[in-house]
Amino acid sequence: MxxxxxxxxxxxxxxDRAVVVALTSRAAFEADDGDEVYDVGVAFTLLQALKTxxxxxxxxxxxxxxxxxxxxxxxxxxxxxQSARIISSSRHYGLEVSRFCFSSEEDFIESLLNNxxxxxxxxxxxxxxxxxQRGVLSxxxxxxxxxxxxxxxxxxxxxxxxxxxxxxxxxxxxxxxxGEMRQRFGVFDSPLSIVLMTSHxxxxxxxxxxxxxxxxxxxxxxxxxxxxxxxxxILSLLRPHFLLSDVEE
Numbered sequence: 679m680x681x682x683x684x685x686x687x688x689x690x691x692x693x694d695r696a697v698v699v700a701l702t703s704r705a706a707f708e709a710d711d712g713d714e715v716y717d718v719g720v721a722f723t724l725l726q727a728l729k730t731x732x733x734x735x736x737x738x739x740x741x742x743x744x745x746x747x748x749x750x751x752x753x754x755x756x757x758x759x760q761s762a763r764i765i766s767s768s769r770h771y772g773l774e775v776s777r778f779c780f781s782s783e784e785d786f787i788e789s790l791l792n793n794x795x796x797x798x799x800x801x802x803x804x805x806x807x808x809x810x811q812r813g814v815l816s817x818x819x820x821x822x823x824x825x826x827x828x829x830x831x832x833x834x835x836x837x838x839x840x841x842x843x844x845x846x847x848x849x850x851x852x853x854x855x856x857g858e859m860r861q862r863f864g865v866f867d868s869p870l871s872i873v874l875m876t877s878h879x880x881x882x883x884x885x886x887x888x889x890x891x892x893x894x895x896x897x898x899x900x901x902x903x904x905x906x907x908x909x910x911x912i913l914s915l916l917r918p919h920f921l922l923s924d925v926e927e
Contacts, residue, residue, distance in 0.1 A: 680781040680789050683761070687769055688776050693794070696747035697855045699728065700795040702802070703752040703764050705819050706773070715767040720821055721799065722771070724919040726828035727869075729774040731859065734869040738862055744855065748775050749793055753783045790814050796852050799920060815848040817920040826917045830869050834916065835898070836923035837876030837887030849922065850894060857896035873916055874901040877909055 684690070706725060707716035728746045735742045752764060761780055768775045779789040790798055790809060798809045798816040809816040826832060833856060860870050874891065876884040884903035891898060902912055 680779060680785050680792070682789070682793075683765065683778040683780075685765070685768070685775055685777060688774055690776055691745050691747040692743040695743035696745055697797070697852070697859075698747045698749065698793060698795045699797045699799065700749040700751050700779075700790055700793065701725070701798075701819075702800045702805070703750045703778075704754055705799065705801050705823075706750055707764065707767055709754065713763075715770045716763065718771065720801070720824040721819055722824070723826045723828040724799070724819070724823055724831075725773050725775075727826070727831040727919060729772075730829055731831050731869045732774060735859070735862055742862075744859060744862075746774075748773070749777045749779060749789075749795065750775050751786055751789055751798075752778070752780045753786045787812050787814070796848065796855070813846065813848055815846065815852050815922075817922055819920060822913070822917070823919055826919045830871055832871045832873065832916065832918040834913075834918035834921045835872065835874045835887075835891065835896075836921060837874050837884055837901075837903075838878050839923045840874070840887040840890050853891065853922075854895045857891075857894065860897060860899075868899070871900075872896060872898045873918065874898045875904065875909065875912065875916075875921075876902070877904045878906060879903075880905055 701721050705719050705721035707719045710717065728748055732745045735745055750764065765778055781789045787808060795814055798814050799819050800806060801819050803818055806816040806818050856872065860872055863870060874887055876887055881903055884901060888901055
């Protein structure tokens with residue numbers, strides 16, 4: 679059973695042009711037994727950054743239709759019992775959430791498909807696997823996401839995944855839309871930053887990943903070729919909101 683509530687406080691996006699991003703409410707808010715608004719979760723800065731990109735796009739062009747359309751997915755039975763609290767918490771923090779979907783753990787994929795979700799973000803690796811198997815581009819959020827900036831959306835591409843020929847149509851579509859968004863802004867002070875990180879191989883691997891992204895309409899702001907070096911230090915420096923990679927990475 680899937681229940682969807684539209685947020686009347688947020689202007690609904692153009693269904694044909696919007697980039698639909700779904701997050702789990704467990705990532706957005708900390709679960710607790712209080713009766714007021716939830717405390718913010720690890721994805722709070724991500725939600726703020728998505729809102730910032732939309733705001734800047736509309737400042738550039740008030741008629742802009744290529745915007746992020748954000749959905750919160752709730753499968754946690756305890757949080758579902760407090761659905762009104764999730765909605766009021768989103769409004770309290772001024773989050774730009776268009777719709778709230780409440781479903782069982784078995785039916786959350788239906789929520790993603792019915793809402794034409796182009797990117798699904800969660801703290802649960804099993805949910806990433808399930809969504810990916812159904813053709814929905816998915817990424818795993820980590821606790822470090824909480825330290826990412828709120829004034830700039832930072833998206834990290836895995837060059838190792840890019841150079842593989844089995845890139846899914848969903849990934850290609852999202853990448854193209856993201857690249858089109860990035861083109862709306864100048865080189866400096868962009869609210870959207872796209873970074874490429876190639877963990878394995880040498881300069882040729884990194885160059886190949888760059889060329890493949892460019893052929894898909896994506897220009898990166900920064901590129902790093904690690905050649906087998908640990909990626910922890912560079913991730914700490916970059917503080918990306920999420921990494922687009924193979925499920926296994």
